Amino acid sequence: MINTSPFIHDNNSVQKLMFKVQLALLPALIVHVYFFGYGIVIQWLLGLITFLIVESIMLKLRNRPVLPFISDLTAVITISGIAFCIPPNSSWWLIVTAVSFALIFGKHLYGGMGYNPFNPAMLGYAFILISFPVEITQWSLPIAISGQELTFINTLQLIFTGNIPNINIDQITGATPLNSMKTGLTTGTTILQTLNLPIFDNNLPYAWTQINIAFILGGLWLLFTRAINWQYPIGFLGTIALLATIFHYIDPHTYAPASVHLFSGGIMLAAFFIITDPVTSSTTPKGKLVFAIGIGCLVYIIRNWGAFPDGISFAVLLLNMCVPFIDQYTAPRVVGYKK
Amino acid sequence: MLDWILKLISLIYPMAKRGLKKFNGGIFPKSHKDLSNHHPIVKTIMPKELALPLKQHIGIAVEPLVVVGEKVLKNQLIANTEDTSLHAPIHAPTSGTISAIEQRQLPHSSGLTGLCIIITTDGLELEIENALKIPNKVPTEPNTLKNIIYKAGIVGMGGAGFPTFAKIPNEKNKVKTIIINGAECEPFITCDDLIMQTYAKQIISGANIVANALGCNKIICGIEDNKQQAIKKMRQAVNNEKITIKSIPTIYPIGGEKQLIQEILGIEIPAGSHALNSGILVMNVSTVRAIYQAVIEGKPLTSRIVTISGTGLKKPYNTEAMLGTAFIDLIKFAKPKMKLNYRLIQGGPMMGFEVQTNQVPITKTTNCILANTPQKKTATMPCIRCGECMDACPINLLPQQLYWYSKSQEFEKTEKLNLFDCIECGCCSYVCPSNIPLVQYYRFAKAEVKKNKSEQKATSLAKLRYENKLARQEKLKVEKANRLKAKKEAIKQKSLADKDKNITATSSTPPMSAREKALAAAKKRTQQANQITPDKASPAKATPTKAATTAIAAAKKRAALKKIKQQTPNKDTIEDSKPDNRKKAIEAEKKRAALIKTKKSQE
Numbered sequence: 001m002i003n004t005s006p007f008i009h010d011n012n013s014v015q016k017l018m019f020k021v022q023l024a025l026l027p028a029l030i031v032h033v034y035f036f037g038y039g040i041v042i043q044w045l046l047g048l049i050t051f052l053i054v055e056s057i058m059l060k061l062r063n064r065p066v067l068p069f070i071s072d073l074t075a076v077i078t079i080s081g082i083a084f085c086i087p088p089n090s091s092w093w094l095i096v097t098a099v100s101f102a103l104i105f106g107k108h109l110y111g112g113m114g115y116n117p118f119n120p121a122m123l124g125y126a127f128i129l130i131s132f133p134v135e136i137t138q139w140s141l142p143i144a145i146s147g148q149e150l151t152f153i154n155t156l157q158l159i160f161t162g163n164i165p166n167i168n169i170d171q172i173t174g175a176t177p178l179n180s181m182k183t184g185l186t187t188g189t190t191i192l193q194t195l196n197l198p199i200f201d202n203n204l205p206y207a208w209t210q211i212n213i214a215f216i217l218g219g220l221w222l223l224f225t226r227a228i229n230w231q232y233p234i235g236f237l238g239t240i241a242l243l244a245t246i247f248h249y250i251d252p253h254t255y256a257p258a259s260v261h262l263f264s265g266g267i268m269l270a271a272f273f274i275i276t277d278p279v280t281s282s283t284t285p286k287g288k289l290v291f292a293i294g295i296g297c298l299v300y301i302i303r304n305w306g307a308f309p310d311g312i313s314f315a316v317l318l319l320n321m322c323v324p325f326i327d328q329y330t331a332p333r334v335v336g337y338k339k
Numbered sequence: 340m341l342d343w344i345l346k347l348i349s350l351i352y353p354m355a356k357r358g359l360k361k362f363n364g365g366i367f368p369k370s371h372k373d374l375s376n377h378h379p380i381v382k383t384i385m386p387k388e389l390a391l392p393l394k395q396h397i398g399i400a401v402e403p404l405v406v407v408g409e410k411v412l413k414n415q416l417i418a419n420t421e422d423t424s425l426h427a428p429i430h431a432p433t434s435g436t437i438s439a440i441e442q443r444q445l446p447h448s449s450g451l452t453g454l455c456i457i458i459t460t461d462g463l464e465l466e467i468e469n470a471l472k473i474p475n476k477v478p479t480e481p482n483t484l485k486n487i488i489y490k491a492g493i494v495g496m497g498g499a500g501f502p503t504f505a506k507i508p509n510e511k512n513k514v515k516t517i518i519i520n521g522a523e524c525e526p527f528i529t530c531d532d533l534i535m536q537t538y539a540k541q542i543i544s545g546a547n548i549v550a551n552a553l554g555c556n557k558i559i560c561g562i563e564d565n566k567q568q569a570i571k572k573m574r575q576a577v578n579n580e581k582i583t584i585k586s587i588p589t590i591y592p593i594g595g596e597k598q599l600i601q602e603i604l605g606i607e608i609p610a611g612s613h614a615l616n617s618g619i620l621v622m623n624v625s626t627v628r629a630i631y632q633a634v635i636e637g638k639p640l641t642s643r644i645v646t647i648s649g650t651g652l653k654k655p656y657n658t659e660a661m662l663g664t665a666f667i668d669l670i671k672f673a674k675p676k677m678k679l680n681y682r683l684i685q686g687g688p689m690m691g692f693e694v695q696t697n698q699v700p701i702t703k704t705t706n707c708i709l710a711n712t713p714q715k716k717t718a719t720m721p722c723i724r725c726g727e728c729m730d731a732c733p734i735n736l737l738p739q740q741l742y743w744y745s746k747s748q749e750f751e752k753t754e755k756l757n758l759f760d761c762i763e764c765g766c767c768s769y770v771c772p773s774n775i776p777l778v779q780y781y782r783f784a785k786a787e788v789k790k791n792k793s794e795q796k797a798t799s800l801a802k803l804r805y806e807n808k809l810a811r812q813e814k815l816k817v818e819k820a821n822r823l824k825a826k827k828e829a830i831k832q833k834s835l836a837d838k839d840k841n842i843t844a845t846s847s848t849p850p851m852s853a854r855e856k857a858l859a860a861a862k863k864r865t866q867q868a869n870q871i872t873p874d875k876a877s878p879a880k881a882t883p884t885k886a887a888t889t890a891i892a893a894a895k896k897r898a899a900l901k902k903i904k905q906q907t908p909n910k911d912t913i914e915d916s917k918p919d920n921r922k923k924a925i926e927a928e929k930k931r932a933a934l935i936k937t938k939k940s941q942e
């Protein structure tokens with residue numbers, strides 16, 4: 001084949017891009033370990049092993065070269081996404097199931113990286129969320145609240161056997177702030193009362209706020225290095241902030257303030273690391289904004305009126321389905337044409 | 340003010356520079372211009388042999404006016420054609436002997452060969468003064484100017500090679516703004532930079548000549564702001580207020596015609612339209628200088644400034660090279676770092692192409708020879724839909740979707756996505772993190788679409804021809820039948836008449852007088868005659884013969900064409916088999932048609 005122009009390239013690569021994203025997750029990981037212990041590290045490693053096995057088998061089955069594709073690092077982002085979403089001390093099979101499902105059904109069955117319509121991490125997470133709702137809501141309490149600092153070995157024991165000698169599991173698990181708000185409302189506790197619980201600190205969800213700030217730091221760096229587009233965080237966070245402010249203003253007893261919404265759950269993870277996945281989101285500049293706003297709306301709706309405490313995964317998957325449609329209607333005006 | 344802020348931001352966030360210009364997208368490749376822009380233009384190198392292709396321009400090839408063994412002088416007209424299709428004559432770059440007229444490889448991406456006039460130089464530089472026989476006064480009418488430009492063989496020297504005279508309108512005052520393109524946004528190339536630094540006065544007066552002849556009052560010269568020296572020299576050379584030298588941001592591809600217009604005048608040329616319809620004439624600085632040399636010195640276009648650069652050279656330089664000089668002769672002079680076992684690139688790294696052998700000659704459109712040491716290729720990954728390509732595209736296309744449909748060969752969809760507005764600038768490929776050769780796919784898709792179209796046209800033509808033939812046969816049949824019928828009728832009449840006679844003869848009707856008999860006979864005769872004449876005299880009978888003659892003439896013509904084709908097998912067979920060439924051929928055909936029109940009106 002004739003080698004044609006251009007003969008130069010800006011030296012960017014998928015691998016470099018994904019490496020940057022991984023790097024940007026590091027601050028959040030450290031903060032997570034500080035508040036919740038070593039659980040997430042173990043979960044992440046479990047995910048990595050699952051990925052290596054599943055990916056090699058799938059690539060072999062699909063007759064693809066294993067090395068270049070396994071080293072593109074996109075799957076590692078999927079693992080990180082799932083690891084941050086599940087309870088850090090949950091049983092080992094939870095993440096193994098989620099990662100396997102994400103890689104097999106979310107990626108390879110569609111033809112591999114670049115061809116998958118759904119965000120693999122969110123698909124995997126949604127799968128276990130529906131299949132094992134109890135396990136997913138059993139979150140670990142922050143160390144400072146439970147007063148139990150688990151050693152690495154203890155954590156391993158907990159993840160693989162489900163209990164640790166001499167420690168009552170109920171002591172170290174509890175509901176997430178989002179969950180407490182939701183259950184609180186059903187039992188007649190107002191939001192303002194829930195905000196007085198120990199898992200809140202200065203009206204902000206304790207531990208979660210710090211982790212979310214760490215996500216923001218990493219995200220800003222990604223924005224700066226052009227690894228992600230501004231449309232995602234701006235559209236997504238802007239929508240949630242706006243909706244939360246409006247509803248909180250109307251009825252502060254039922255609707256949490258914007259600050260609680262923005263700093264609880266995986267909002268910042270979603271804003272900078274999940275919905276920014278290029279493969280499954282819109283490609284046009286305007287489309288990206290529409291996509292992000294759509295997810296923002298859905299997340300707020302599910303949080304307040306849905307059956308699940310947090311709805312990021314469902315919101316993302318739903319908008320993934322709309323992408324071809326969004327792309328079609330947001331195509332930019334070609335130079336020299338009237339529209 | 341805004342520019343200033345953006346520049347400040349760009350110190351820490353380089354992409355902020357994208358906000359500095361008026362068109363969409365753009366990229367900032369490393370310019371590498373400092374490799375070759377410090378040294379003055381090197382004096383012409385005298386090679387032993389020059390190979391001048393008969394087609395160095397868009398249009399049809401010219402025909403040699405010299406024979407092997409003939410001695411030629413510098414600036415002597417050696418090839419032209421009577422044909423009115425678009426073309427540009429060719430002159431001898433130096434004195435010497437015609438040693439051959441033969442097929443040689445051309446600087447072309449697919450290694451096309453073409454007829455070349457080979458001159459063995461004698462090194463004496465015996466010259467014809469005022470070869471173009473220009474009058475003493477500068478042209479004041481577009482047609483006079485066009486004539487000189489045509490005779491000088493000047494073509495667009497920025498790379499396109501469209502004969503310049505055909506770009507200029509016949510009417511005065513049609514052009515409102517002349518834009519001189521000194522952007523030179525491709526990395527490595529510095530020939531325009533050097534021309535502006537060295538020949539600023541010639542460029543300015545060349546621009547004035549064109550403006551005067553066309554009755555235009557506004558000349559704007561756009562130069563990228565990384566060529567401060569050139570901007571300074573050009574500003575110093577400006578001698579009237581018609582001309583403005585505009586410093587424009589350094590962003591690839593700001594030197595593209597439509598991008599430059601967008602940047603300088605802030606207007607978009609509607610798709611499918613030409614800049615001239617908006618009253619704009621864009622010319623490259625080298626072209627303007629060539630016009631100056633033709634109009635003032637009577638010199639035809641026989642040499643041009645070429646950049647010889649690249650990471651594989653120790654001493655990159657610019658030189659005024661004679662047309663026909665082999666690439667390799669010029670490269671040797673630049674001291675290659677390693678053996679030249681790789682292919683050279685004609686043009687810049689963004690839009691140039693690899694030549695198939697390094698022996699190919701410099702033509703009127705060769706602005707740069709690039710010797711970049713080969714690099715290991717990074718593997719292509721699947722598209723991750725990141726949209727970087729879209730952000731970089733100056734035309735605002737959807738490169739990722741174009742790629743998708745080109746790959747799956749859904750060509751109608753690519754056309755709907757405005758494939759043909761793609762200028763093949765390469766920005767999308769440059770930024771693609773998956774390393775997909777996007778432009779390669781678009782070239783392929785364009786060639787396929789054109790091929791399909793021409794095939795469609797051919798089949799519809801054939802169909803038409805067939806239908807015509809059927810109609811003709813039908814007509815002939817009907818005519819034959821008519822004739823037969825007429826004949827039969829006539830015979831019937833005759834026999835009837837004979838019967839009549841018999842009857843008359845035997846009947847008891849009173850016998851007719853001789854006069855009456857004669858009258859009746861005459862009547863019958865006329866009757867018979869009448870029945871025959873419509874057939875004989877009808878034009879219908881004449882048509883088939885006429886059709887036959889035209890058919891014969893057409894057949895003859897076809898045969899003649901075939902003969903010609905057979906005589907020049909290389910050119911045509913290759914053009915038929917390579918989509919790339921076919922594309923060019925079609926383009927040329929179109930332009931030719933347009934040109935015939937302009938030329939006719941001009942004459």
Ligand code: SF4
Pocket residue numbers: 721722723724725726727728729738739742767770771772773774775777
């Ligand atoms: S830049 Fe490359 S990977 Fe990104 S969307 Fe365009 S074609 Fe796909």
Ligand code: SF4
Pocket residue numbers: 731732733734735736738760761762763764765766767768777778781
């Ligand atoms: S090559 Fe075509 S599609 Fe790619 S950036 Fe240039 S104009 Fe756009």
